[in-house]
Amino acid sequence: MLANLINGISLGSVYAIIALGYTMVYGIAKMLNFAHGDVIMVGGYIAFYSITLMGWPPALAVLAAIVVCTALGIVIERLAYKPLRSATSLAVLITAIGVSYFLQNAALLLWTSNTKVFPNIFEKLPGLRLGAMQIAPVTIITVLANIVIMVTLTLFTTKTKMGKAMRAVSEDKGAATLMGINVNRTISLTFAIGSGLAAIAGVLLCTAYPTLQPTTGSMPGIKAFTAAVFGGIGSIPGAMLGGILLGVIEIFGKAYVSTQLSDAIVFAVLIIVLLVKPTGLLGRKVNEKV
Secondary structure, three states: OOOHHHHHHHHHHHHHHHHHHHHHHHHHHOOOOOOOHHHHHHHHHHHHHHHHHHOOOOOOHHHHHHHHHHHHHHHHHHHHHHHHHOOOHHHHHHHHHHHHHHHHHHHHHHHOOOEEEEEOOOOOOEEEEEEEEOHHHHHHHHHHHHHHHHHHHHHHHHHHHHHHHHHHHOHHHHHHHHHHHHOHHHHHHHHHHHHHHHHHHHHHHHOOOEEEOOOOHHHHHHHHHHHHHHHOOOOOHHHHHHHHHHHHHHHHHHHHHHOOOHHHHHHHHHHHHHHOOOOOOOOOOOOOOO
């Protein structure tokens, strides 16, 4: 049971890092970027080829993945989402799905559909022994990375000038513009941060589950979005809590119920939580003016 709990926390930490990207973009730009999961896949491929083809050390490969995905996030926002700033949410949603399929098919053309075996970039690091159980280095690093990222984002959004600008844009874009805040630049920065986090999540996910293909990010992206909604989309601590709970539920569902029904269990729990608390576990209640 302890092993399943640790595996659930590790998987949930990956979901949480991805969910942080979702919650940042939605909380500030009020957009659901469903292409986020495919940015994870791009990050995995960049890291994979940097290590296997270029011979770069893992740290440099991860940095390359972050840089490429950050730039990709900015490009996606400028080309696909910026023209739709005043469009309906349905138009943005359809565009996001289109961008997702574009990235998947571009990956098929560039890297083929053959499954790649991702190298274990943490194999030389020491693990941790708890009694008779050995905890893998990737598990430890994934959990620590999740905590560090969550704390850093919380401090960034509450203590820095740009973070406060993001919160202002989240509250009211019009008022933020009147106060001299560059809304377009703030939203672009939000996409850049979210995409950089997707690259980190992609490397951690592919290291823990060492298969890589053009559809690698699809299901983790959907589950991470579920985690963001679960915890309260727009809430940074909520994304972390939702991700970890989702990972634990999924692993325990596979271990004690059914591997085929584990995904159904995850989404069933989400439905139950939203029926009881529609804004998610840590989401804010929004009062509508009439």
